Amino acid sequence: MNNQDKLKLSQSLVSASEKELSANSSISHNPKRRALLGQTLAYAGAAGAMGLGAKSALAQNLPIPESNKTMGRPIPPEDYGMPSKYESKVKRRRTDVFVNRQNFSDWSMTPLASQLGTMTPNGLIFERHHNGIPDINPDVHKFVIHGLVRQPLEFSMADIVKYPSVTKFHFMECSGNGLTDWLAPKSKTVQQTHGLLSCAQWTGVPVSTLLEEAGVLKEAKWGLAEGADGSAHARSIPIDKLLNDSLLVYASNGEMLRPENGYPLRMFTPGWEGNTSVKWLRRLKLGTEPWHLRSETARYTDPMPDGKWRQFSMEMEAKSVITSPSGGMTIRPGVVQVQGFAWSGNGKIRGVDITLDGGKTWREARLEEPVMDQCLTRFRYEFKWDGSPMKMASRTVDSTGYVQPTVDDIKKVRAIVGFVQHNNAVFPWAVNPAGEVTNAIG
Amino acid sequence: MNNQDKLKLSQSLVSASEKELSANSSISHNPKRRALLGQTLAYAGAAGAMGLGAKSALAQNLPIPESNKTMGRPIPPEDYGMPSKYESKVKRRRTDVFVNRQNFSDWSMTPLASQLGTMTPNGLIFERHHNGIPDINPDVHKFVIHGLVRQPLEFSMADIVKYPSVTKFHFMECSGNGLTDWLAPKSKTVQQTHGLLSCAQWTGVPVSTLLEEAGVLKEAKWGLAEGADGSAHARSIPIDKLLNDSLLVYASNGEMLRPENGYPLRMFTPGWEGNTSVKWLRRLKLGTEPWHLRSETARYTDPMPDGKWRQFSMEMEAKSVITSPSGGMTIRPGVVQVQGFAWSGNGKIRGVDITLDGGKTWREARLEEPVMDQCLTRFRYEFKWDGSPMKMASRTVDSTGYVQPTVDDIKKVRAIVGFVQHNNAVFPWAVNPAGEVTNAIG
Numbered sequence: 001m002n003n004q005d006k007l008k009l010s011q012s013l014v015s016a017s018e019k020e021l022s023a024n025s026s027i028s029h030n031p032k033r034r035a036l037l038g039q040t041l042a043y044a045g046a047a048g049a050m051g052l053g054a055k056s057a058l059a060q061n062l063p064i065p066e067s068n069k070t071m072g073r074p075i076p077p078e079d080y081g082m083p084s085k086y087e088s089k090v091k092r093r094r095t096d097v098f099v100n101r102q103n104f105s106d107w108s109m110t111p112l113a114s115q116l117g118t119m120t121p122n123g124l125i126f127e128r129h130h131n132g133i134p135d136i137n138p139d140v141h142k143f144v145i146h147g148l149v150r151q152p153l154e155f156s157m158a159d160i161v162k163y164p165s166v167t168k169f170h171f172m173e174c175s176g177n178g179l180t181d182w183l184a185p186k187s188k189t190v191q192q193t194h195g196l197l198s199c200a201q202w203t204g205v206p207v208s209t210l211l212e213e214a215g216v217l218k219e220a221k222w223g224l225a226e227g228a229d230g231s232a233h234a235r236s237i238p239i240d241k242l243l244n245d246s247l248l249v250y251a252s253n254g255e256m257l258r259p260e261n262g263y264p265l266r267m268f269t270p271g272w273e274g275n276t277s278v279k280w281l282r283r284l285k286l287g288t289e290p291w292h293l294r295s296e297t298a299r300y301t302d303p304m305p306d307g308k309w310r311q312f313s314m315e316m317e318a319k320s321v322i323t324s325p326s327g328g329m330t331i332r333p334g335v336v337q338v339q340g341f342a343w344s345g346n347g348k349i350r351g352v353d354i355t356l357d358g359g360k361t362w363r364e365a366r367l368e369e370p371v372m373d374q375c376l377t378r379f380r381y382e383f384k385w386d387g388s389p390m391k392m393a394s395r396t397v398d399s400t401g402y403v404q405p406t407v408d409d410i411k412k413v414r415a416i417v418g419f420v421q422h423n424n425a426v427f428p429w430a431v432n433p434a435g436e437v438t439n440a441i442g
Numbered sequence: 443m444n445n446q447d448k449l450k451l452s453q454s455l456v457s458a459s460e461k462e463l464s465a466n467s468s469i470s471h472n473p474k475r476r477a478l479l480g481q482t483l484a485y486a487g488a489a490g491a492m493g494l495g496a497k498s499a500l501a502q503n504l505p506i507p508e509s510n511k512t513m514g515r516p517i518p519p520e521d522y523g524m525p526s527k528y529e530s531k532v533k534r535r536r537t538d539v540f541v542n543r544q545n546f547s548d549w550s551m552t553p554l555a556s557q558l559g560t561m562t563p564n565g566l567i568f569e570r571h572h573n574g575i576p577d578i579n580p581d582v583h584k585f586v587i588h589g590l591v592r593q594p595l596e597f598s599m600a601d602i603v604k605y606p607s608v609t610k611f612h613f614m615e616c617s618g619n620g621l622t623d624w625l626a627p628k629s630k631t632v633q634q635t636h637g638l639l640s641c642a643q644w645t646g647v648p649v650s651t652l653l654e655e656a657g658v659l660k661e662a663k664w665g666l667a668e669g670a671d672g673s674a675h676a677r678s679i680p681i682d683k684l685l686n687d688s689l690l691v692y693a694s695n696g697e698m699l700r701p702e703n704g705y706p707l708r709m710f711t712p713g714w715e716g717n718t719s720v721k722w723l724r725r726l727k728l729g730t731e732p733w734h735l736r737s738e739t740a741r742y743t744d745p746m747p748d749g750k751w752r753q754f755s756m757e758m759e760a761k762s763v764i765t766s767p768s769g770g771m772t773i774r775p776g777v778v779q780v781q782g783f784a785w786s787g788n789g790k791i792r793g794v795d796i797t798l799d800g801g802k803t804w805r806e807a808r809l810e811e812p813v814m815d816q817c818l819t820r821f822r823y824e825f826k827w828d829g830s831p832m833k834m835a836s837r838t839v840d841s842t843g844y845v846q847p848t849v850d851d852i853k854k855v856r857a858i859v860g861f862v863q864h865n866n867a868v869f870p871w872a873v874n875p876a877g878e879v880t881n882a883i884g
Contacts, residue, residue: 055595055596055597062586062588062725065578065583065584065670065724067576067577067578067670067671067672067722068576068670068671068672068674068724069672070576070672071546071573071574071672072546072571072573072574072575072576072577072671072672073574073575073576073577073701074544074545074546074548074574074575075536075545075548075549075550075569075571075574075575075702076545077535077536078533078534078535078536078550079533079534079550080524080525080532080533080534080565080566081534081564081565081566081567081700081701081702081703082522082565082700083522083564083697083698083700084580084698084699084700084701084705084706086579086580086581086705086706087697087698090522090697090698091520091521091522092520092521092522092523093519093520094517094519094520102516103516103517103518104513104514104516106516106517107517108517108520108521114697115696115697116607116645116692116693116696116697116698117607117609117643117644117645117693117694117695117696118609118643118696119561119643119695119696120696121563121564121695121696121697122523122525122563123522123523123524124522124523124696124697125523127517129514129517131513131514132513132514132515132516132517133514133515133516133517134509134510134512134514134515135509135514135515136507136509137528138526138528139528141507142507144504146504153497154497155497162777162779164808164810164822165558165559165810165820165822166810166811167559167560167810167811167812167820169812199696201559201560201561202559203558203559228507228509228510229509229510229514230509230510230511230512230513230514232510250558251558251559252559253559253561253563253695254557254558254559254560254561254562254563254566254641255525255529255532255556255557255558255563255566256525256526256529256532256556256558257526258523258524258525258526259515259523259526260517260523261523263526263528264526264528280509282507282510283504335604337604366606368606368607368608368609369608369609370609370611378607378609380606380607
């Protein structure tokens with residue numbers, strides 16, 4: 001497109017925008033007109049008409065900010081940069097629902113309400129440890145493949161990084177995400193209700209590459225992945241998951257894993273519960289059956305209505321949550337921007353609906369690009385709030401057609417007793433006439 | 443695929459892998475066979491046959507590492523994580539080619555040899571400042587659109603984040619990247635020769651959204667973007683670039699911009715030289731002509747053979763560099779893994795060739811997924827080094843068909859005098875019989 005064509009386009013945009021402003025209409029509630037105008041323009045128009053943004057400016061006398069009049073901070077000889085001091089509240093945090101008297105078998109959560117885009121910075125990826133964070137020197141760390149293989153193999157980190165690597169964008173979620181808030185409000189913020197969730201660019205070697213080198217024997221049907229941490233955390237993983245898409249990951253978001261995220265090597269099982277992505281990985285043993293380890297008997301199992309417990313339910317099914325406005329925030333009457341994340345361990349996010357009336361009626365939210373497989377997807381929705389009490393929630397559907405259930409839906413097929421895993425239920429926030437947003441589960 | 447089918451597949455993979463091992467052949471030099479076997483397997487086979495990785499392990503008596511016997515570091519109440527102490531050398535660094543006696547108008551470079559995957563962590567994104575890093579409080583920062591618009595507008599940061607955002611993966615490169623090393627070796631490492639280059643997930647609002655709200659007047663052909671820093675750095679940007687794909691960015695890699703990267707708001711012009719992505723952005727003024735600012739007359743221009751200087755050459759053309767092995771490293775005879783990055787401001791990377799003999803012969807490197815538009819793309823190539831002296835380099839071609847030039851190619855159309863910008867030339871590393879890798883430009 002040449003400059004002249006572009007100018008014509010920009011003129012037509014201006015005219016359309018003027019029409020919007022003069023009509024002072026709420027475009028996002030008028031699907032027919034939105035379709036006519038085209039999406040980008042409609043959003044811009046909506047923003048303007050709904051008073052999202054700008055104030056009229058007297059541009060002749062722009063004030064010169066102080067920062068333009070002074071020299072800034074110089075560059076040090078070498079450094080590793082940190083966030084602005086104005087962002088100091090954006091931190092990982094432990095649970096505040098109960099007092100965990102030790103902090104070795106513990107977790108800390110990602111501040112989802114502050115996350116922008118779709119990736120979680122390495123410093124904010126959630127943590128879950130069964131016996132603290134080990135200190136592992138990558139120069140001495142070894143990873144061994146053994147059991148039902150033609151030839152047991154030992155790899156140093158220097159060996160592993162030489163193999164062709166793959167780089168994938170994926171969310172990771174702890175199966176215990178939301179376990180404190182099934183039946184009644186316990187947590188205040190979305191960091192506490194949903195923060196055992198992060199998303200990153202993971203880099204590593206396909207498990208299949210190294211298994212092929214070791215030679216998988218015919219009888220091998222499961223792998224035992226074990227960590228070099230103080231709990232020797234381990235999980236049994238089916239051979240098809242290992243060969244299909246599992247990775248031996250050594251980097252996240254462009255640099256070596258952080259110590260708390262498995263440095264120098266972890267298993268990564270896309271779309272599956274976080275604890276199967278075993279950190280500080282030291283061995284993978286192939287066998288004929290699962291090992292029925294502590295983390296697949298005493299932990300990470302699902303109580304069923306008949307009193308039995310289901311093992312090996314490792315897929316993280318489709319889920320979504322509104323991150324803004326969310327618990328602890330206060331809104332004012334007028335235009336409200338709803339934002340949140342949706343994700344599925346089984347594919348892409350197809351759509352997200354929003355309710356403002358506790359599930360009676362639903363309206364479609366916009367998905368923001370990029371919409372990637374097994375990744376956080378951001379959604380937005382705008383409306384005008386008149387100050388009446390509300391109950392807001394999001395509900396997602398993924399590319400398999402699976403619809404995010406309510407707690408009542410889940411109760412029909414599972415028992416909700418104790419520290420229950422796999423809470424992917426629709427999650428409501430209440431708003432009172434003062435605009436205060438609170439957890440409204442149950 | 444069910445488990446049984448998968449097992450069959452894994453068996454066929456094992457057989458193929460065994461054939462590779464017995465043949466002890468170098469598959470990556472045998473394209474026909476590689477095609478037959480399929481890519482993933484061929485690479486795995488190549489790795490095994492070429493001895494990239496594993497040692498045979500006596501798996502019966504696996505040693506238990508110390509970290510399995512001790513409790514790890516507990517989780518603090520709240521934190522923002524940092525890299526492992528074992529990664530402390532991975533830092534941004536200033537130039538070591540000459541002594542810059544002040545560090546206000548300065549730059550620091552990304553450690554590309556340590557970057558994994560394709561994204562640069564926020565703490566390592568390169569810096570270039572014209573008067574240091576300003577301290578800007580986002581609660582008081584204002585962004586103004588004025589000049590040839592229907593209605594001048596002023597936005598707070600709280601306003602801007604309410605607009606529908608987009609999230610894009612893009613490289614960013616300083617037009618001065620490589621300016622010290624056109625004609626003779628000056629820099630030792632790839633951090634010094636090519637480190638004014640980073641890649642991130644950028645989140646913000648399309649400039650077009652806010653321009654449409656202000657109303658672009660017919661006469662507007664250029665925009666003046668100005669920063670709130672001590673140099674009031676500013677650039678003229680054509681209206682079509684602003685409307686097509688430029689963003690008002692407030693976040694990188696999932697969190698608010700770091701202070702040194704423009705906190706709280708910057709222009710982002712995908713594929714264009716970094717200085718047009720004006721940081722600490724405080725205003726955008728539309729006009730009929732470019733402003734011929736200091737940064738488009740005294741700086742950021744290209745000397746031509748006829749003695750004139752070219753202005754406004756802002757696209758960053760296709761370029762690539764080998765990051766490993768690279769300057770300062772030492773290799774040993776045997777299998778050598780070549781890795782590097784390729785990128786283009788004009789599209790996707792189509793291919794990368796490698797020479798080991800100073801450009802006489804070229805072989806195709808593998809591109810690693812994801813290959814994204816205007817993004818860093820990782821390439822790999824393996825070969826067996828016999829200890830003879832070598833001159834290695836990479837050369838890329840992008841999706842427009844543009845081939846990365848040599849310095850000699852560039853000399854035919856431009857003059858190389860002074861601090862010359864836009865060095866996208868093929869860059870060679872020499873290897874001596876001791877395996878020492880050094881800058882071999884010129």
